[in-house]
Amino acid sequence: MAVALKRSLAVLVKSLGGPKWWQQASRSVSISASLSRVESPPARADATFKVTMLPGDGVGPELMTAVKDVFKAGDVPVEFDEFHLSEVQNMASEDKLEELLSSMKNNKVAIKGKIHTPMEFKGELASYEMRLRRKLDLFANVVHVNSLPGYSTRHNNLDLVIIREQTEGEYSSLEHESVPGVIECLKIITRAKSRRIAKFAFDYATKKGRNKVTAVHKANIMKLGDGLFLQCCAEVAQLYPKIKYENIIIDNCCMQLVQNPYQFDVLVMPNLYGNIIDNLAAGLVGGAGVVPGESYSAEYAVFETGARHPFAQAVGRNIANPTAMLLSAANMLRHLNLEYHSHMVSDAVKRVIKQGKVRTGDLGGYATSDEFTQAVIANLAV
Amino acid sequence: ESLSTPSNTPETTRGMVQDPTQFDVLVMPNLYGDILSDLCAGLIGGLGVTPSGNIGANGVAIFESVHGTAPDIAGLDLANPTALLLSGVMMLRHMGLHDHAHKIQKACFDTIREKKVLTKDLGGNSKCSEFTADICRRVQDLD
Numbered sequence: 001m002a003v004a005l006k007r008s009l010a011v012l013v014k015s016l017g018g019p020k021w022w023q024q025a026s027r028s029v030s031i032s033a034s035l036s037r038v039e040s041p042p043a044r045a046d047a048t049f050k051v052t053m054l055p056g057d058g059v060g061p062e063l064m065t066a067v068k069d070v071f072k073a074g075d076v077p078v079e080f081d082e083f084h085l086s087e088v089q090n091m092a093s094e095d096k097l098e099e100l101l102s103s104m105k106n107n108k109v110a111i112k113g114k115i116h117t118p119m120e121f122k123g124e125l126a127s128y129e130m131r132l133r134r135k136l137d138l139f140a141n142v143v144h145v146n147s148l149p150g151y152s153t154r155h156n157n158l159d160l161v162i163i164r165e166q167t168e169g170e171y172s173s174l175e176h177e178s179v180p181g182v183i184e185c186l187k188i189i190t191r192a193k194s195r196r197i198a199k200f201a202f203d204y205a206t207k208k209g210r211n212k213v214t215a216v217h218k219a220n221i222m223k224l225g226d227g228l229f230l231q232c233c234a235e236v237a238q239l240y241p242k243i244k245y246e247n248i249i250i251d252n253c254c255m256q257l258v259q260n261p262y263q264f265d266v267l268v269m270p271n272l273y274g275n276i277i278d279n280l281a282a283g284l285v286g287g288a289g290v291v292p293g294e295s296y297s298a299e300y301a302v303f304e305t306g307a308r309h310p311f312a313q314a315v316g317r318n319i320a321n322p323t324a325m326l327l328s329a330a331n332m333l334r335h336l337n338l339e340y341h342s343h344m345v346s347d348a349v350k351r352v353i354k355q356g357k358v359r360t361g362d363l364g365g366y367a368t369s370d371e372f373t374q375a376v377i378a379n380l381a382v
Numbered sequence: 383e384s385l386s387t388p389s390n391t392p393e394t395t396r397g398m399v400q401d402p403t404q405f406d407v408l409v410m411p412n413l414y415g416d417i418l419s420d421l422c423a424g425l426i427g428g429l430g431v432t433p434s435g436n437i438g439a440n441g442v443a444i445f446e447s448v449h450g451t452a453p454d455i456a457g458l459d460l461a462n463p464t465a466l467l468l469s470g471v472m473m474l475r476h477m478g479l480h481d482h483a484h485k486i487q488k489a490c491f492d493t494i495r496e497k498k499v500l501t502k503d504l505g506g507n508s509k510c511s512e513f514t515a516d517i518c519r520r521v522q523d524l525d
Contacts, residue, residue, distance in 0.1 A: 119389075218413070251416050255424035258399060276417060279392035283399030307396060313387075 060113020164274020289321030
């Protein structure tokens with residue numbers, strides 16, 4: 001950890017753009033991965049990026065179709081390696097997980113829908129979604145909360161980033177019943193992971209030119225657990241004198257977010273609070289259908305929606321909003337350094353929303369997912 | 383309108399921000415209650431107007447406002463008594479004194495609706511005693 005800190009600090013001192021090794025690692029390996037496939041010559045002169053795709057449950061497959069359609073129409077140089085892993089559809093097994101993991105190791109970048117966790121206890125406390133996160137060590141979840149121009153909500157022009165530690169905390173899957181009728185659930189907070197997520201948050205803020213990082217906690221009650229988290233954030237904050245550091249208690253944070261969200265910039269927090277705040281913030285700008293998100297480890301980047309919800313009621317009804325997944329796909333293209341294509345996709349989506357003529361049900365319109373996707377394709381910058 | 387019924391706390395949080403009218407009574411464990419109660423207080427105007435009660439067995443109960451002690455305005459006759467007053471109304475209902483509870487609640491709501499003697503946090507510049515006097519006057523008029 002100390003070595004990583006020192007290394008990153010050195011890079012930071014050199015170029016205040018922050019450590020680029022997250023991006024470099026994924027891009028260079030995917031180019032070499034595609035170049036090594038000599039049997040099938042690339043369709044274009046430039047390298048085609050290979051990305052792992054995991055449609056997941058609920059409306060995930062429909063949203064992935066939207067992404068594929070838009071990419072095809074926009075001639076985006078990305079090829080998808082599809083995997084179908086699902087607990088509720090009985091398509092989950094250790095082998096499948098291994099296949100998926102080896103694809104990820106090759107491609108380094110993935111786009112995925114949510115793998116639904118069935119509520120019944122099937123003998124394994126950690127869901128597939130959690131296990132995937134842990135095996136790939138996707139410790140940082142980043143959700144971009146941006147108001148959509150043309151879609152008015154109570155608070156407009158929002159621009160927040162929510163960074164959530166997602167491998168420990170309350171979701172450590174450590175529960176036991178020592179006495180019948182009394183369950184103990186262990187919330188794990190470690191110095192190493194707290195430092196790591198704090199550093200990620202400050203590096204992210206530095207790289208994106210943000211001004212403030214606010215740590216969210218409940219250290220007044222969980223004095224040792226959240227207290228440790230807070231202490232780590234404060235320690236890391238000292239390494240970044242240009243970024244303002246504040247902290248706020250989770251319940252007050254929720255209240256402030258609904259009353260005056262403009263006071264926040266980048267927020268960093270442990271697992272459970274992150275899950276709640278992600279969804280709260282999604283609600284502020286239009287719901288689960290419009291907020292993109294991604295998860296990072298030191299080597300991998302997984303792009304998904306911000307508020308993860310399989311939305312099973314909408315399956316097959318063609319009503320899900322592809323916005324979040326398309327914006328996330330655009331973020332993925334930026335991560336792959338395909339700036340031009342990234343802008344092309346995100347601009348098209350934003351243009352359709354701004355025009356207001358074609359909107360899915362969650363934004364108050366009557367369009368189907370297909371109609372929305374077609375509108376986006378029609379608006380791809382040509 | 384929300385197309386999906388929330389099935390866990392994060393989804394409920396989102397639903398609460400997008401369309402709180404889909405909910406009626408919510409019951410939950412400790413931490414979620416802490417978070418959600420503050421969130422909902424934010425939706426209706428903040429802790430200065432939110433009442434609360436703690437109910438135990440055998441009718442034992444403590445009613446309280448959940449805002450801070452506001453040391454910066456203490457002793458200056460500036461505080462908004464709404465939260466504590468409405469908590470008192472909750473207490474009266476708990477004790478079965480429904481008529482009194484109804485009168486005081488109506489008086490309080492009417493005063494706020496009229497907007498003539500609001501305390502600073504509600505956008506006016508009246509004193510706490512003036513706000514209270516207005517409510518008292520209305521209670522007496524309702525008798």
